[in-house]
Amino acid sequence: xxxxxxxxxxxxxxxxxxxxxxxxxxxxxxxxxxxxxxxxxxxxxxxxxxxxxxxxxxxxxxxxxxxxxxxxxxxxxxxxxxxxxxxxxxxxxxxxxxxxxxxxxxxxxxxxxxxxxxxxxxxxxxxxxxxxxxxxxxxxxxxxxxxxxxxxxxxxxxxxxxxxxxxxxxxxxxxxxxxxxxxxxxxxxxxxxxxxxxxxxxxxxxxxxxxxxxxxxxxxxxxxxxxxxxxxxxxxxxxxxxxxxxxxxxxxxxxxxxxxxx
Numbered sequence: 093x094x095x096x097x098x099x100x101x102x103x104x105x106x107x108x109x110x111x112x113x114x115x116x117x118x119x120x121x122x123x124x125x126x127x128x129x130x131x132x133x134x135x136x137x138x139x140x141x142x143x144x145x146x147x148x149x150x151x152x153x154x155x156x157x158x159x160x161x162x163x164x165x166x167x168x169x170x171x172x173x174x175x176x177x178x179x180x181x182x183x184x185x186x187x188x189x190x191x192x193x194x195x196x197x198x199x200x201x202x203x204x205x206x207x208x209x210x211x212x213x214x215x216x217x218x219x220x221x222x223x224x225x226x227x228x229x230x231x232x233x234x235x236x237x238x239x240x241x242x243x244x245x246x247x248x249x250x251x252x253x254x255x256x257x258x259x260x261x262x263x264x265x266x267x268x269x270x271x272x273x274x275x276x277x278x279x280x281x282x283x284x285x286x287x288x289x290x291x292x293x294x295x296x297x298x299x300x301x302x303x304x305x306x307x308x309x310x311x312x313x314x315x316x317x318x319x320x321x322x323x324x325x326x327x328x329x330x331x332x333x334x335x336x337x338x339x340x341x342x343x344x345x346x347x348x349x350x351x352x353x354x
Contacts, residue, residue, distance in 0.1 A: 115150050119158045124318060127167050127178050128280030134180040138168070165282060165319045192273055193239045193247055193328075202241040206270045209236040209300065213255070213262060220252060224315060224322040231255040233262055237270055238300055245301040251326040257318060272326065281316040281323050288312050290332060297329045308332030 126132040139147070144155045159176055162168045168176045197204035212234050216226040226232065232252040239247040251271050253261045258279045266274060292306040303309070312328040
């Protein structure tokens with residue numbers, strides 16, 4: 093008898109304008125969420141194919157396809173006799189840590205707050221499609237947030253969020269948590285990519301950060317994925333005269349880095 097606890101089946105609301113989630117994607121997201129949230133740690137044996145088939149009321153082929161996809165993504169190790177087990181998820185110890193801007197400000201002994209400058213639900217632009225896995229018909233939340241240290245602008249956050257993965261973001265006010273921290277608490281991710289550059293401030297960034305036009309800024313661009321699907325893309329712009337990038341690497345126990353006041 094298989095003593096592994098059954099996977100809980102979340103209740104999905106029929107309200108709202110979001111398109112229904114396919115059964116394949118629902119099973120994938122449920123299992124992936126348990127792994128990436130840490131609820132199922134490395135080495136945990138997930139429910140058997142037969143148990144998952146009965147839980148979701150689907151064919152065994154559907155379950156097999158989901159588990160195969162998760163194994164290809166490095167989340168599961170499939171074993172013929174003992175079943176599928178969770179693989180260690182070292183991918184979240186990224187070279188550039190996904191840090192809390194609020195904590196960064198408070199570390200300077202300054203009061204932190206953020207303000208939403210703009211938000212809109214739209215289709216991704218052609219540039220956003222080219223830089224991500226977002227299809228042309230995807231719905232994204234485009235949101236701009238100004239982070240402040242005391243009364244001074246600290247960072248401009250310009251972000252798009254894939255609403256097919258993070259549907260609750262559409263109605264979230266982001267008053268308590270800024271979008272980045274809200275996503276970390278609500279949407280598990282499996283991979284991240286960072287790009288850091290020194291640039292001249294655009295007109296919009298210069299105005300938001302109270303900088304002269306074309307002033308030097310430090311830009312951190314980041315994208316996160318769940319398997320092969322983009323969760324979010326963000327552009328963080330910092331006044332270049334106040335920040336530098338510092339990274340610390342350890343070969344076996346993870347890596348840390350952050351943007352620090354210079």
